Amino acid sequence: MTPKPEAARSPKARRAMFVRRWRGAAIAIAAAGIVALITVTGGDRATGLVLTVALLVAGWLVSPVLFPRGPDWTTAQQLAQTRGVPLILWKPGCAYCIRLRLTLGTAGSRAIWVDIWADENAAAATRSLNDGNETTPTVITADGARTNPQPGWVKAQLKTS
Known part of the structure; x- marks a missing residue:
């Protein structure tokens, strides 16, 4: 369903x-x-x-x-692929998401951010990538997905895009 x-x-x-x-x-x-x-x-x-x-x-x-209202899951996937930028699945109150967003600074606005608590399809995708858990941040790039990656790695992904 x-x-x-x-x-x-x-x-x-x-x-x-x-x-x-x-x-x-x-x-x-x-x-x-x-x-x-x-x-x-x-x-x-x-x-x-x-x-x-x-x-x-x-x-x-x-x-x-702290996070801009992102697109829905389907639109986010299309935008990330078209722009060649990371898609970041996050949820409010997540300390690691806050750390990532603050560390990325203005560069973080180039990524596509999707709140998994506002979009059940994004939550389902997060669970499928994290052994059934809603672990965030989960960052999806053309090379695959990483859960709670180092902010420096995400920044590098944004620079290459």
Whole structure:
């Protein structure tokens, strides 16, 4: 059975997907709010400010905002092949995905990024490449797929494309 595209899922399934993608960010932002509240009501203001900012930055890092909204799995495969760039399967909150994205810097925007939690077909592809696991980042190039490759290797793949 072929998984349904995001638009064809029920409202309940779309809501669950949204919560799953934003859960880590929501927890970090809520913790920042609690720290800010405690600070305002009598805590050490300097420490409170530092903790609040750190939690907000952590919320941003684990949210889907750091990564542009990518195409669906089928379109991503076509784009990656046409452009000759790596296709990167990722998921929100993945520390290795965040490390890869930050290390690649602006060069990372040349790659095609697909959120496996937003696209069931991409999730299925990730599982097929990783012995049934949704291990990310999984980087697919013309030479094959690599799971959690070194950022330098991905950067080299982007330079040759």
